[in-house]
Amino acid sequence: MGYEELFPKxxxxxxxxNAAKRFxxxxxxxxxxxIDVDPIILSNAAVNCGFTIxxxxxxxxxxxxxxxxxxxxxxxxxxxxxFFSLPWVRELGMTLEYKETLPPVPTGPILDADGVExxxxxxxTDLQNGSTIPLFFNLYDYVQKNLPxxxxxxxxxxxxxxxxxxxxxxxxxxxxxxxxxxxxxxLVDTYVQTSINGAEVMADKFGFAMLIxxxxxxxxDIFSDDAVExxxxxxxxxxxxQCFRRGAGPQVFYHLCGNHETDYKVFKENLLWSPFNVLHIxxxxxxxxxxxxxxSEFQDVTTCMGSVDTxxxxxxxxxxxxxxxxxxxxxxxxxxxxxxxxxxxxxPPYTIPGNLLAMxxxxxxxxxxxxx
Amino acid sequence: MEIIISDEVKAGIEGKALKxxxxxxxxxxxxxxxxxxxxxSKFLAKKKLGDVTVYADYSEEGGALKxxxxxxxxxxxxxxxxxxxxxEWTYVKTGAKIRKGHTNLSFMGATRSAPSLVDPASGExxxxxxxxxxxxxxxxxxxxxxxx
Numbered sequence: 001m002g003y004e005e006l007f008p009k010x011x012x013x014x015x016x017x018n019a020a021k022r023f024x025x026x027x028x029x030x031x032x033x034x035i036d037v038d039p040i041i042l043s044n045a046a047v048n049c050g051f052t053i054x055x056x057x058x059x060x061x062x063x064x065x066x067x068x069x070x071x072x073x074x075x076x077x078x079x080x081x082x083f084f085s086l087p088w089v090r091e092l093g094m095t096l097e098y099k100e101t102l103p104p105v106p107t108g109p110i111l112d113a114d115g116v117e118x119x120x121x122x123x124x125t126d127l128q129n130g131s132t133i134p135l136f137f138n139l140y141d142y143v144q145k146n147l148p149x150x151x152x153x154x155x156x157x158x159x160x161x162x163x164x165x166x167x168x169x170x171x172x173x174x175x176x177x178x179x180x181x182x183x184x185x186x187l188v189d190t191y192v193q194t195s196i197n198g199a200e201v202m203a204d205k206f207g208f209a210m211l212i213x214x215x216x217x218x219x220x221d222i223f224s225d226d227a228v229e230x231x232x233x234x235x236x237x238x239x240x241x242q243c244f245r246r247g248a249g250p251q252v253f254y255h256l257c258g259n260h261e262t263d264y265k266v267f268k269e270n271l272l273w274s275p276f277n278v279l280h281i282x283x284x285x286x287x288x289x290x291x292x293x294x295x296s297e298f299q300d301v302t303t304c305m306g307s308v309d310t311x312x313x314x315x316x317x318x319x320x321x322x323x324x325x326x327x328x329x330x331x332x333x334x335x336x337x338x339x340x341x342x343x344x345x346x347x348p349p350y351t352i353p354g355n356l357l358a359m360x361x362x363x364x365x366x367x368x369x370x371x372x
Numbered sequence: 373m374e375i376i377i378s379d380e381v382k383a384g385i386e387g388k389a390l391k392x393x394x395x396x397x398x399x400x401x402x403x404x405x406x407x408x409x410x411x412x413s414k415f416l417a418k419k420k421l422g423d424v425t426v427y428a429d430y431s432e433e434g435g436a437l438k439x440x441x442x443x444x445x446x447x448x449x450x451x452x453x454x455x456x457x458x459x460e461w462t463y464v465k466t467g468a469k470i471r472k473g474h475t476n477l478s479f480m481g482a483t484r485s486a487p488s489l490v491d492p493a494s495g496e497x498x499x500x501x502x503x504x505x506x507x508x509x510x511x512x513x514x515x516x517x518x519x520x
Contacts, residue, residue: 027482027514027518028481028518028519029482030481030482030518030519207510208510241487244487245502245506249506249507249510250507250508250510250511250514268454269456272487273453273474273486273487274484274486274487274507274511275486275508275515276484276514300453301453301474301485302485337483337484337485
């Protein structure tokens with residue numbers, strides 16, 4: 001039995017047709033219904049369908065079908081995604097293991113300084129014979145066959161610094177940024193180039209490939225603004241530029257996870273802004289990144305994605321979620337190039353359904369186009 | 373000056389529903405007005421022809437002008453959003469250094485930005501071939517689908 005037999009079909013003419021029109025709104029100024037809610041649902045979709053976090057990551061086709069199915073329940077996006085934060089590292093030699101309650105995690109660092117000196121980007125041919133590309137080809141083949149109305153081919157650079165750091169150990173990497181900056185750059189550049197090659201393989205197959213790239217480890221809890229610019233923002237710009245040159249894009253989702261209290265200022269000039277991009281910033285210090293600041297800084301180049309704190313999503317208090325969603329919507333809803341309401345990161349696996357409903361209710365109450 | 377266009381480039385021009393004579397006129401106009409940018413080894417000139425902005429990428433070779441490629445986009449160049457760094461390009465008309473930047477593009481009623489080469493003084497922008505032929509071409513297709 002295939003996973004598709006576990007799920008009723010989506011309501012295509014009702015829910016999906018409406019959600020698809022709404023989804024297009026912020027990108028093409030064809031305003032429909034209300035501001036979209038994208039809580040970045042991953043393993044929460046599997047949990048909501050009765051499966052486990054491990055199931056979500058170990059069985060990607062099941063995981064993405066859960067995302068496509070559960071999105072209808074909460075009237076979320078009409079498109080599907082499935083990912084974890086460490087694409088391409090297995091091709092660079094790392095071993096990942098599946099956990100019951102976590103995404104796949106590395107078994108440990110695999111490189112020292114000599115190893116990084118000799119490290120080379122993985123070429124397209126080797127990527128095609130690796131694990132990440134076959135995983136995503138199989139996944140999108142499944143979606144094409146069973147959920148074609150939700151298909152968006154995506155290539156993940158994801159956390160360019162964080163994934164690179166795992167190869168030598170995160171603490172060691174942070175030290176290297178001070179003591180061995182050239183080696184730290186070599187490590188990240190190798191991962192970036194590998195990710196670019198991967199995006200090209202995806203674009204070769206599908207004709208285009210949305211890009212998701214972020215700055216997660218590189219944030220103000222750990223690095224100065226200058227270090228975030230040198231090790232993350234500039235690399236993200238290079239990644240997107242090179243991916244565009246090779247046919248990937250034009251859609252880009254920039255995900256700045258964690259605390260970007262002051263380093264948010266280094267991204268605008270270093271990133272590439274296409275006609276279809278979204279910028280999401282998680283936190284400013286301990287608080288969610290303010291939507292009014294996100295709007296004022298970035299609305300001239302991108303669709304902005306505001307946040308409800310992920311911590312609230314597991315707190316049994318939907319009213320609090322509703323209030324924070326309202327605050328974000330009122331501050332950001334008139335962004336020049338569109339606004340989306342999200343969580344400050346992936347919605348937690350055990351997010352309370354009432355809290356997701358609270359976000360959507362707030363979007364209906366304060367994000368309906370034509371009411372402000 | 374003679375303009376040389378290979379059969380391959382001619383096929384590309386005709387594939388875009390453009391005429392070879394239109395490209396020759398574009399280049400002759402750019403040569404006369406100096407409304408072109410150069411990186412020292414080649415020139416880039418643009419002109420709006422109907423609903424599309426057409427670019428000719430050409431070089432001077434042995435007393436003739438050789439057309440390297442021709443490309444076009446439907447999205448309409450608007451104002452410069454920002455400029456961030458110098459490039460190897462120079463605006464022949466004014467001698468100004470061309471900057472790396474972003475420009476607003478309008479299409480089907482929406483305005484969105486894209487990476488570009490810009491001259492802040494004149495407000496002129498140019499899209500490089502890889503962007504026009506890949507990123508912007510797909511964006512135009514997505515706009516058409518999503519606006520439908």
